């Protein structure tokens with residue numbers, strides 16, 4: 001057996017994968033967030049409950065996220081901008097993937113650092129030029145990884161992590177989004 | 183082998199084996215009856231104790247469900263309908279799928295002078311020749327193709343692996359994405375959806391390319407390792423590595439299918455078997471036959487010629503031989519036990 005310790009319980013994940021093969025209903029999760037307008041462009045979003053494995057589930061504690069715009073946008077900067085939350089999601093998802101894949105492949109990690117840069121032309125959201133999109137034009141993630149593995153194995157870790165990443169998929173593929181008034 | 187030689191080979195086999203081959207006969211139903219099976223065909227009924235399903239892995243082309251959302255002005259073809267560039271309406275072609283079929287059709291269409299866009303998902307990149315030998319020689323000699331289904335790490339994955347980007351041209355050229363881009367084929371990411379008459383492609387092309395490069399290099403490493411440890415280095419050329427797949431500066435994420443740029447779509451998105459005639463409950467919810475190394479989950483029912491049935495080479499003409507021997511052994515033991 002492997003003596004690699006990255007802190008990921010890969011056995012539990014592999015067991016879950018086996019168990020869910022015959023039970024697609026249990027694999028249906030709903031993640032939820034609720035947000036409340038504060039003032040200006042400042043909002044506060046809280047997250048605690050979700051649904052999965054056929055029942056209501058809860059995080060240990062409620063998490064609170066403030067989103068605002070920076071002062072250069074003439075706002076109060078009570079938190080990061082909403083689009084930066086996408087970078088948080090992408091970086092943390094890919095990093096989790098790197099750790100899980102490393103554990104599964106018996107690779108000991110010593111440090112994993114990622115910097116994420118999203119190129120954003122704000123003329124889109126300001127309506128300056130209708131040919132410019134609102135979202136990111138492109139996103140670049142750079143990993144610096146120190147591990148007991150060759151460069152090729154590390155590149156393979158990062159590639160596999162993208163292949164299995166929920167956020168990478170959500171950002172690179174279109175998603176059907178419904179927004180309605182209750 | 184040329185097409186004619188392959189036909190001759192199979193015809194000779196029928197003669198030598200002296201099996202009662204009935205050509206042009208369709209099996210319309212196979213159902214369990216007593217201790218065996220009742221087979222209904224276009225040429226009469228057959229009662230038998232055992233059946234070997236060798237109806238092939240590629241009976242129907244698969245097309246993603248959003249094909250229905252493609253505007254009617256764009257002609258859609260599968261490899262079953264495609265005969266050549268001349269059969270397509272004038273204009274650009276979107277080839278979907280970059281495996282063996284997709285890369286060859288993209289190249290042929292591009293050579294005919296058409297603008298070609300190639301939507302590429304997961305792919306298996308292979309050089310046609312490596313260290314002076316055909317890559318299939320390496321697969322065979324190094325024993326990779328003999329790797330058994332019960333030794334493969336992730337069998338489900340191995341069975342779903344797309345076909346390698348190989349073309350059987352006499353010049354033995356490599357037909358990977360780099361070759362296609364040099365010809366002027368424009369790659370885009372995996373086709374994800376159609377919205378308002380527009381095709382939406384994944385922005386993950388870069389990773390699809392890195393995965394293909396990494397996997398190819400890992401395979402070449404195993405070939406080198408095999409050659410070194412088996413004292414074969416002298417009979418082949420020195421190890422070589424190929425340029426990484428070039429990722430375009432930016433790829434299109436959207437393509438307006440109503441704009442006239444694309445006249446036709448060729449779906450090279452794979453094939454699946456058709457078991458519509460099999461009235462025995464051995465097909466799973468995804469339409470795949472449930473079997474263990476060709477032994478189907480119903481007494482006396484067997485299968486051959488499916489991906490990694492018993493070995494990595496199971497879906498190659500010469501690769502079926504070892505599988506057939508083992509499956510027929512099992513079948514003979516089954517017959518030896520009188521019910």
Ligand SMILES: Cc1cc2nc3c(=O)[nH]c(=O)nc-3n(C[C@H](O)[C@H](O)[C@H](O)COP(=O)(O)OP(=O)(O)OC[C@H]3O[C@@H](n4cnc5c(N)ncnc54)[C@H](O)[C@@H]3O)c2cc1C
Pocket residue numbers: 207208209210236237238239240241350459486487488496497498499500501
């Ligand atoms: C594009 C391509 C290139 C290939 N190149 C090579 C190569 O270079 N070398 C190599 O070794 N292999 C190659 N292969 C693989 C090779 O073609 C297969 O391994 C081989 O054809 C499998 O033989 P089979 O008899 O199992 O199935 P098939 O050749 O698919 O034959 C199945 C037969 O069953 C018949 N059938 C299906 N359903 C019924 C029914 N209900 N009633 C009656 N008959 C039925 C079909 O009509 C067909 O004749 C290639 C495959 C493809 C698709």
